[in-house]
Amino acid sequence: MLQLRQYRCDNITWESGVRLEGKVALVTGGTSGIGAETVKRLSAEGAAVIFTGSNQSAADAICAETGADFIRHDVTDAAAWDGLMQQIADRHGRLDIAFANAGTEAGDASVEDITIEGWNTVIGVNLTGVMLTVQHAMRLMARNPDGPTGSIIVNSSMNAHRAMGNFCAYSVSKSAVVALVKSAAVHAGNKKYKIRVNAILPGVVETALIVNLIDKSADPAAARAAYEGMSPLGRMAATEEVAGMVAWLASDEARFCSGSEFTMDGATTAGMNGV
Numbered sequence: 001m002l003q004l005r006q007y008r009c010d011n012i013t014w015e016s017g018v019r020l021e022g023k024v025a026l027v028t029g030g031t032s033g034i035g036a037e038t039v040k041r042l043s044a045e046g047a048a049v050i051f052t053g054s055n056q057s058a059a060d061a062i063c064a065e066t067g068a069d070f071i072r073h074d075v076t077d078a079a080a081w082d083g084l085m086q087q088i089a090d091r092h093g094r095l096d097i098a099f100a101n102a103g104t105e106a107g108d109a110s111v112e113d114i115t116i117e118g119w120n121t122v123i124g125v126n127l128t129g130v131m132l133t134v135q136h137a138m139r140l141m142a143r144n145p146d147g148p149t150g151s152i153i154v155n156s157s158m159n160a161h162r163a164m165g166n167f168c169a170y171s172v173s174k175s176a177v178v179a180l181v182k183s184a185a186v187h188a189g190n191k192k193y194k195i196r197v198n199a200i201l202p203g204v205v206e207t208a209l210i211v212n213l214i215d216k217s218a219d220p221a222a223a224r225a226a227y228e229g230m231s232p233l234g235r236m237a238a239t240e241e242v243a244g245m246v247a248w249l250a251s252d253e254a255r256f257c258s259g260s261e262f263t264m265d266g267a268t269t270a271g272m273n274g275v
Contacts, residue, residue: 019251021046024092028075028133029102030068031058033207034155037239038099039068041247047097050088075102075129081136094144097250098137100130100177101155111168119169126173127180130154134184134197141195148193151250154181156199158265174201178261185259196258198249203265206236231266232273 025042029035030051036058039051043066052073053059059070069091073084088095104125107118134152141150156174163171178199185197204210204227217223228235245264248254263269 018046019253020097020247023047023096023250024088024094025049025097025099025250026088026095026133026137027051027099027101028073028129029053030070031055031062033209034202034205034239034242035099035101036062037243038101038246040066041240041243042097042099042250043068045247045251047250048092050091052084053102075100075133076124078132081132085136085140089140089143095137095140096144096150098133098141098150098152099155099246099250100133100137100153102129102133103155103173105167105170108167108169110166114168122169123173126170127176130177131180134180138184138188138193138195138197142191142193148188148191148195150195151254152184152195152197153246153249154178154197154199156181156201156261158201158203158263158269160199160201160261162269181261182259189258196249196255198254198257198260198262200242200245200249201261201263201265202237202242203268204230204236205239205242207239210236230273231268232270233266235266237264237266 020042025047027035027039027049030039031053032055035051039049039062043049049066049068050071051068052071054072062068063070071084071087073080102125104122107121108114109118134154137152142148144150154177156177159171160175160178181197181199188195188197210227214220214223214227242264245262249257
């Protein structure tokens with residue numbers, strides 16, 4: 001019989017079956033924003049969650065709230081990946097879900113102004129770091145005791161298809177990871193793996209970072225209105241909504257979804273707003 005329990009975060013409440021019970025999940029960049037909310041959601045749905053990042057104090061609070069495990073890890077450190085996956089294998093014996101969420105905009109600029117250091121920083125985290133996440137997650141999932149099974153979700157952005165002039169490397173990286181997802185999904189199918197790979201493409205999400213930018217602007221009310229006005233729905237996405245999409249893609253309910261892009265931007269990229 002399907003078990004139901006209520007999960008509440010901020011002003012969003014739903015009842016959810018414990019559809020991830022027995023599954024093991026990895027979340028990169030899990031100490032803030034979408035990553036932290038996803039750690040909470042996957043844990044609430046019954047998964048054993050391991051999350052990575054660098055903010056120890058934030059991680060401690062999330063661990064206390066959810067029972068998840070934190071491992072300090074840099075997604076760009078290729079040599080450290082084998083050790084991370086070995087820790088997961090030693091603790092749990094398998095991996096079922098991987099959410100490649102770690103990302104950055106630090107050092108970004110327009111194509112005319114960006115430095116090679118800024119380019120390498122953004123591409124290193126947002127593209128190479130995601131490739132390493134997908135690669136190592138798939139390798140461990142392929143060794144699951146019940147066969148090669150799992151769900152890999154990559155956090156891209158609506159900017160994969162709607163580039164920003166002042167964020168060249170970010171726009172490029174978010175487009176590139178969509179192609180990575182499609183290639184990885186086809187590869188998994190070619191290998192007869194039951195491993196699915198998908199991308200989510202959020203619009204503007206009301207994270208603590210965005211709220212801080214709004215509050216520090218010269219006119220916070222105007223800044224908020226500008227962010228909210230990007231979407232025909234007239235608001236920003238909540239982190240809980242993005243985490244809900246990740247949880248669905250992680251579940252067996254999405255077992256025929258692979259190689260797909262799931263845009264969740266409130267129709268921002270669907271057409272010409274206001275026309």
